[in-house]
Amino acid sequence: MSADKRSAWSYAEGFHADDDVMLAARERAFDLGIDSVPASVATALTVLTTAVAPSHVVEVGTGVGVSTLAIVRGLAPHAALTTIDPDVEHLRAARETLTDAGVPLNRLRVIAGRGQDVLPRLTKSAYEMVVIDADREGLAEYVEMSVRLLRPGGLIVINDALAADTVQQPTNRSAGTTSARNAARYLAERDDMVTHLSPVADGMILATRKR
Numbered sequence: 001m002s003a004d005k006r007s008a009w010s011y012a013e014g015f016h017a018d019d020d021v022m023l024a025a026r027e028r029a030f031d032l033g034i035d036s037v038p039a040s041v042a043t044a045l046t047v048l049t050t051a052v053a054p055s056h057v058v059e060v061g062t063g064v065g066v067s068t069l070a071i072v073r074g075l076a077p078h079a080a081l082t083t084i085d086p087d088v089e090h091l092r093a094a095r096e097t098l099t100d101a102g103v104p105l106n107r108l109r110v111i112a113g114r115g116q117d118v119l120p121r122l123t124k125s126a127y128e129m130v131v132i133d134a135d136r137e138g139l140a141e142y143v144e145m146s147v148r149l150l151r152p153g154g155l156i157v158i159n160d161a162l163a164a165d166t167v168q169q170p171t172n173r174s175a176g177t178t179s180a181r182n183a184a185r186y187l188a189e190r191d192d193m194v195t196h197l198s199p200v201a202d203g204m205i206l207a208t209r210k211r
């Protein structure tokens with residue numbers, strides 16, 4: 001890759017700034033020792049949510065709520081967002097983030113649970129958007145479960161799809177990297193889906209169910 005490409009990439013990543021609410025959320029993420037989606041991904045989530053105009057969204061991996069807030073910012077007032085995370089400390093931090101942003105918490109269905117347990121209980125073909133930013137090891141499983149939830153035209157968004165820049169290393173067979181690789185392959189090989197892998201931030205997969 002040329003030096004110009006690298007610097008243009010870095011310019012693009014730096015183009016989007018966090019507001020005060022997002023900055024405060026990132027401090028909570030730091031204290032809890034977890035990541036949150038960078039501003040480039042947060043703005044992409046807001047744009048995608050606005051464009052898809054979903055009535056029902058599910059998010060796997062609430063964390064401190066940076067991605068949740070980014071989705072809410074693109075969501076119509078009547079739309080329902082379900083967000084799932086097994087860690088109650090993270091969910092408490094996410095509630096703070098949303099409250100800071102003036103989002104009424106009754107706009108969200110917050111489920112304390114694991115994606116693998118909750119996703120199979122959600123209604124089939126009832127969601128226009130699924131956003132996944134949870135543990136890397138579970139990704140392949142969440143993706144298979146998410147396809148079941150999608151309506152035709154619905155969109156799956158996956159953050160960290162490059163698994164910290166390890167997916168391309170054939171000798172890396174760690175559980176997280178293998179799961180990320182399998183998730184991308186699973187979507188790309190499905191005839192009923194159209195899939196795009198973007199190098200934004202730590203990698204983002206966009207996959208839509210054909211109409």
Ligand SMILES: C[S@@+](CC[C@H](N)C(=O)[O-])C[C@H]1O[C@@H](n2cnc3c(N)ncnc32)[C@H](O)[C@@H]1O
Pocket residue numbers: 034035036037060061062063064065066067068084085086087090113114115116133134135138
């Ligand atoms: C990288 S953080 C999510 C950050 C969040 N999207 C944000 O932007 O603030 C990953 C989250 O996945 C959650 N997680 C871990 N295992 C999970 C599972 N089995 N199902 C759902 N979420 C899980 C963790 O508790 C953590 O909060």
